[in-house]
């Protein structure tokens with residue numbers, strides 16, 4: 001389970017972290033300094049940093065202007081990063097004039113191409129940079145193998161998505177190529193373009209044929225419902241199998257068989273990574289790499305979870321999770337998508353681990369009390385979150401827009417059932433100055449000035465909410481909890497089950513604040529800051545729309561609308577059509593009545609926990625009808641004000 005934020009900031013380390021320019025990667029020449037033939041007098045001062053980065057994306061050129069550090073409005077070579085997951089870029093001297101020319105061109109007269117540009121512009125490229133220059137030679141070899149694993153995972157995920165076959169149909173223009181690269185296929189994903197049928201990287205907007213289901217059943221829009229009602233639904237809809245046809249005789253085929261060449265290659269590369277890791281202190285990591293390598297040939301992911309659950313921030317410098325995990329990516333929300341999270345452990349987590357460890361059981365007891373019968377409190381033993389700094393996200397992890405900032409895994413199997421999950425908080429997303437400034441402006445467009453006094457604009461409140469969200473996945477009625485013999489996906493159907501689980505987690509993020517305040521772990525100020533921050537988080541998700549381009553409900557957007565609608569009904573959020581927003585420009589703003597917050601959030605936990613405890617599908621559907629689909633939440637105002645700002649679209653670079 002994961003928390004895919006809109007603009008949630010990350011971690012408590014941020015006060016000490018700035019986005020510093022990084023030296024250019026020496027062996028990936030990006031232009032001016034790398035050889036004797038480099039132009040000497042070229043001055044890159046023709047466009048702003050924002051435009052350089054925007055039109056580089058449009059041109060599908062993997063170069064990024066990190067910051068105008070010396071404030072001379074000129075792109076200096078040391079301010080430039082070379083990006084991964086792009087085609088190798090030309091030297092800067094060659095790329096710069098192309099990018100400038102693109103910025104001066106009028107929009108394409110061709111509708112599809114114009115829309116492709118608009119789709120790309122809704123993401124603000126935002127750099128995730130990792131400096132590995134201080135690593136020893138062996139560690140660098142290990143990293144090289146992990147990067148290769150990332151490439152192979154990307155290929156496997158494209159096959160699961162069914163997009164790899166469409167690549168040959170791409171027209172020549174760079175916008176189409178860039179859109180296809182960023183979005184994992186031809187489909188538009190950004191709020192203003194996702195429902196426009198003409199928006200696609202490929203003329204005619206062909207729909208990919210998913211690699212996990214037979215092509216012939218996918219012509220029917222309702223094929224997920226058909227599969228859920230199939231007599232063999234349990235076998236067919238298991239997370240680690242592909243469904244193969246014909247439609248009259250469907251069968252489940254293990255991923256390792258369905259995607260054998262790709263999975264075998266990943267297995268070999270993981271073994272090579274394990275062999276390359278020579279540091280004797282990294283035993284737990286090596287054990288996991290070998291177990292994961294094995295799972296890529298046996299499909300026994302549950303066994304690989306054992307050594308994985310034994311790694312922690314105390315026994316490894318690295319964080320690796322590789323394999324099929326989350327199900328949000330596919331329309332039936334049942335099959336696990338291939339991904340690699342490759343990160344370094346951020347050592348700053350320990351303070352919060354120490355604070356929260358003693359109150360885990362109290363948290364479970366209080367959530368169980370709210371959820372009510374037939375759920376009863378369990379003895380909980382889950383691990384507190386590890387904080388990680390992502391080096392690369394591959395496959396299902398690398399979203400076109402935004403990024404996962406918190407995750408609890410595994411989703412199935414013994415480790416999960418026995419509550420030995422690991423929870424991660426990704427600490428290096430959304431902490432750059434561009435992201436922080438954009439988010440504050442969004443908040444100031446929705447709240448009046450008085451309410452904004454609680455908004456800190458620092459990463460801590462968001463981090464705390466993320467930690468509590470992730471913790472709550474381990475609390476109350478959980479993924480393995482059965483009511484009437486049915487697990488959540490059977491009781492609610494896949495998409496509503498996913499949404500309700502996320503709603504429970506995010507409701508926990510609000511509800512547990514008061515418990516922590518009572519125990520003096522969180523003070524009054526941080527409590528208030530966290531509440532308003534979580535509402536801004538919710539507005540962000542609402543602005544993304546309730547459904548994707550294919551008409552599937554978005555879990556976070558729906559839960560966000562339920563929470564905001566609930567808080568409006570309880571008088572916590574009061575819309576005043578005459579009030580000036582804190583930005584001084586917009587008329588019509590929310591006032592936040594903090595005094596009513598605790599009681600409202602208590603009630604929310606009771607409603608949401610109760611629905612999960614009873615497996616009450618009708619009540620879940622009623623919530624959806626009332627808030628995501630109803631008129632209580634001012635969807636249009638939120639959307640218009642939030643979408644003035646592009647979403648972060650994360651791009652990656654390394655120096656080593």
Ligand SMILES: [Zn+2]
Pocket residue numbers: 001002003004469470473501502505
């Ligand atoms: Zn979650």
